Amino acid sequence: MFVVTMTQRSVDPGEQRVSDFHQDLKQRLGGELPASRSSDPLTYRQVFSTASPAVEIALYAMRLGTWNVGIGVGSATEQDDELVGSGVRAADLAVSLAAKQGQLVSLRIEAAKPPRGVEQTQLGQHAQSVLQLLGHVVSRRSAAEWAVLDRLDPGIRGQQRRVAQELGMTVQAVSQAIKRSLYNTEHEVRSAVILLLEQAEAAVNIQSNSGM
Template sequence: MTDVAAASEALWQQLDQVETHSPFTALSGQLLLGVPRDASAAIDAILRTTRLNFCNIGLGIGPLYEPVPQDAELVDGRAVHRALGALEAAGHRGERVPICVSGPEEDIATGIEGLLRLLGQSIRTRSAAEWAVVDLMTPGVRGQQRAIAEALDITPQAVSAAIVRSGFNDEHDARAGLSRLLELADQA
């Protein structure tokens, strides 16, 4: 399998885990569009894509025409147009983490964009060993470190160290904050 095919398969595997109104669909060439279920799912989609380190990402904040169709190709509204503009801008800015956000309040969209880039850069620095642990974590569930250690055949102390080094708990808290900001921006 070529590197491009493997990267594409990894992207689809990540996006298939995101809860959506309209599942992510390839519209043309390398353009994907989907409608996450809510702000939290949108943040999840962005960070799952950022993890792979080969995609430009555009997020549009705003309304969609109702009812939102199941087929992403039929979705339309201000959010879609903003997302496409944001995606184009992300490809031209030359940022280390190519994420661009467009919304009704430019200063709020810029703030969300900066926070997403910062969080994206943080998760991109994780080692394969840290990802192995993080991928098995469920936020808020107590007592799972021993089970993860057994599954990975490592010590519970190694799991604990990987959680700290990876910034997993900070990411979890930041995701919640970003989701709330995105909800507020969408209400603006």
């Protein structure tokens, strides 16, 4: 499982920010998304069986620049209306590291157990490094670039003319915004992050099942 735990980067955190973020995520991810799984009303937490939505949440949080993000790879079960398990503990550790001062990108990934034959959760660390790099790219985009990118569907060709008409821009300007923002590269690299996270989860599951 992939547990995402997030804390607010604010001297005055509020419950409304958690609620607003959740509503934004429901629109971005589509489908049903349960309310935050954290007992702390100022913290946001979700758990997923696949890595893709965890990556989507992390990058959206980096875009906003107002959250510390921790992703934990491990088990997560509900007990007395609260999530417990190795993945939850890993996510809590990750977000505490992400919240330390001086972080260029406030995002960390922790695997519950070191995968066999891999030094100190190396797969999770590789995923973290790549996702941090993507998070930095996302956080540097301008509002004008986001106006273009938010109108695109990844992997679909021939959208630039439509977007140009909607925004009153030239097709060339739209194309330049896409290239400048590294939009296509971002979505290609996301696949690498997802693969690394899924490999880390598989390694954790193997060790858990073997009793290590």
